[in-house]
Amino acid sequence: MSEPTSRSSEPLDQLKTHLAEAADLQSAAAVLSWDQETFMPEGGAAARSRQLSTLQRLAHEAFTRDAVGALLDDLASPAEDGAPTDGTAALVRVTRRDYERARKVPSALVARLAQASSEAKQAWKAARADDDFDAFAPHLERLITLSREKAEALGYEDTPYDALLEEYEPGTRTADVAPLFETLREELVPLVEAIAEAEQVDDACLHGDFAPDAQQQAGEEVIRAFGYDFQRGRQDRSAHPFTTAFSTGDVRLTTRFDPQFFGTGFFATLHEAGHGLYEQGVADDLERTPLAEGASLGLHESQSRLWENLVGRSRAFWRWYLPRLRERFPQQLGSVTEDAFYRAANKVEPSLIRVEADEVTYNLHVMLRFEIERALIEGRLAVEDLPGRWNAAMDDALGVVPESDANGVLQDVHWAMGAFGYFPTYTLGTLMSVPLFRQAEADLGGLDEQIAQGEFGPLLSWLRTHIHRHGRKLQAADLLARVTGEPLSAQPWVDYVRKKFGAIYGL
């Protein structure tokens, strides 16, 4: 009685009926989570947590039904012959992968992980507020233990970290990621040192009184020009910016504003709009299936970084937008030149907090998290040694050491959520953004001139065609190689930052 009835005798239709039920439950959970972060009064927290838990359990149950497996078996043979972007073949392939993964983890372990991460998240908030790592340590221990159990249940060839990374970046292995970070370390550590010795950039023009409502209007003017469709989305405020999709017709952004610093809210808006454009661009006919979202967190991040950095922090962009922004903030920006603003928006400075880091130092923050979490999962680092390792790694990579664990090892929520394997996707996406942008330039020509005119249609259209519309039909690495003709490497991005920041800092 609890399974949806389908009158069709076609296995594909039957499969889609099950998938639609799971997708609707997941979308409902996404609405409830969005509301929790934006508008929910605090009195709603306890019930909301129970409601989310019920929806997630039911979505999992709908997706992992025996009937889904049987239908996938029925559909497997003909489908596997199709082209990799053929609809049915891709649906069966991706659904099977998700299904097998979901069935491998015992539901008791799923429940224990959910419970442990819920408790850990509360403990983390308190520990960060009190700068008390020891209060968080036992929760972290438990999450590491459970995550290792999960990795064992999922299976892996080289390292348990692979099994966890697969969750966020399907098809990518630790052995693919580690060499990228090695290159980044070799290239970036000396670059950061060279920048530190050069004449420093003055970003005073970004600091001052910037009314949040006026900031929001500026951000929305820009992302509307990018092509973000406010008929199919909206922007609200939350403590931490995020993007969430309830369907391709309803993709929502959130952001936050610092009334004394223009950079925080503006670039966060562009960043989230990059995610939003991806979700708005997924083909409608993938709706209510596992294909109807971005291919991976890494590829998602390539879109947000592309719009935030390659477009939004480019000189061409500010040629277009600074005159408009001056009209919104005449007192603050009336006398600021394009060159001064461009340099301010690209100031490099080693700092303690990842989410505030500039383009150059950002990947070093990610690198040390990748190395540390990998060591934790592989049992090469004990939780009690974590703060010391963190501080030493910060000193090695960036030459700065946090004065407190609150601004150090406790700054990110990811580990408190049991999200081991998530961090590297930030760097993978950043690295992907450059070859994608270069390929768009090669195909389209004149991107800089278009951006300087506020013409973003050709770029968006190119991304729609080559990336967005495919959803999860192809794995990120395959899609990237298909589009750019090359596998992912760190070099294009390294060349980009060397050139851009070499010019800014006169290296």
Added chain:
Amino acid sequence: MSEPTSRSSEPLDQLKTHLAEAADLQSAAAVLSWDQETFMPEGGAAARSRQLSTLQRLAHEAFTRDAVGALLDDLASPAEDGAPTDGTAALVRVTRRDYERARKVPSALVARLAQASSEAKQAWKAARADDDFDAFAPHLERLITLSREKAEALGYEDTPYDALLEEYEPGTRTADVAPLFETLREELVPLVEAIAEAEQVDDACLHGDFAPDAQQQAGEEVIRAFGYDFQRGRQDRSAHPFTTAFSTGDVRLTTRFDPQFFGTGFFATLHEAGHGLYEQGVADDLERTPLAEGASLGLHESQSRLWENLVGRSRAFWRWYLPRLRERFPQQLGSVTEDAFYRAANKVEPSLIRVEADEVTYNLHVMLRFEIERALIEGRLAVEDLPGRWNAAMDDALGVVPESDANGVLQDVHWAMGAFGYFPTYTLGTLMSVPLFRQAEADLGGLDEQIAQGEFGPLLSWLRTHIHRHGRKLQAADLLARVTGEPLSAQPWVDYVRKKFGAIYGL
């Protein structure tokens, strides 16, 4: 695999596990509906409708499982011996009633009704916009046919209308309601005529420039004083005001403002807050069960009408609040006297639109809807004759005739939703509000003086104790009789309007 697992061997715990799943799904649907009416971009409509349909189907399936019936059987005997407000006895009693009702309607009929009302709602919007009753008529025909089928499936003694009324006012029958409307007709028609011949009230002070944000602040100041808890709720804007609860800790109001008329938004805010106070006052230990909401739509309306009219349109209220409101609108209200404002807020005038009607004429609007929908369901009135009947009834009851169906028979959404039997609850609630308020006065004493001081704590506390906390443990009529010592009659309310409006109009 789809049913929640319970390790407890206690039937009550097992029952609660099933009910909690159904309640969580219903709460999730309520969040999605709230979002749809407040913030959802238009592009989200199609997917949202599918998501709501899935959640409602799953909630229905969870609630009507065979296992629920078996557990109710297990629990029935000892429970039936308990006191009527005993927790377990009431839970079993109310759940069994809902369960049997839900199982009687075939799911194919539920689906056809949902589909037909979804289509009818769209058609009604267009028909109202185009003033084209004929375009809506076939949809209404279909909904009447399906509603009769539903009534047959549910069963009834006297009239199929009873089976439908039961949905909104459990335990109340057409034979209980009809005499109340007879009394109202006899009393109100001459009263309205007498008022029409008296010196008219000038409500010019309520018209003018009233900025919506300032209106909202005023409304929130008042409902906060009433005791509405913004830590457990919030107020947003929507096309039509409503109240919805996701838990007792998250009860949300919506309202709308007319920038040129103070009355619309202010009294709607007080009205919705009355609903909200009821939901915020339901005992926490009823959460996630069928008991965790108001006892009936009528009793709910008694709370909204009590705060809107008996408090909010009283002279004592304006003694307290007008000086505060003058500070918010010094230009508009600086020179308006308490007497003038009180009279303006109570202006009586026969009009075409129910939701804009004053206290005296309101019940006549409801009366004609009750009589018409009962005749439609009983087969005594054909859809083609509906506009003529409507206009004649308006002329009889109120002495005004709509110049268009848009302002006449097409004005309300209820019939387009298939909600036959809903309208009388508006009047039932209005009638209940007076004996409840009188009993509160008898128990507490000095209510008028408290209201004139802005002291609403004793009144709210009395309502909490006698009404709110019980949720659905008792049926509305029983609860009312228990609290006031008398069954519901129209006389107390008639006496109240005769006295109040006799004084205002010098009758």
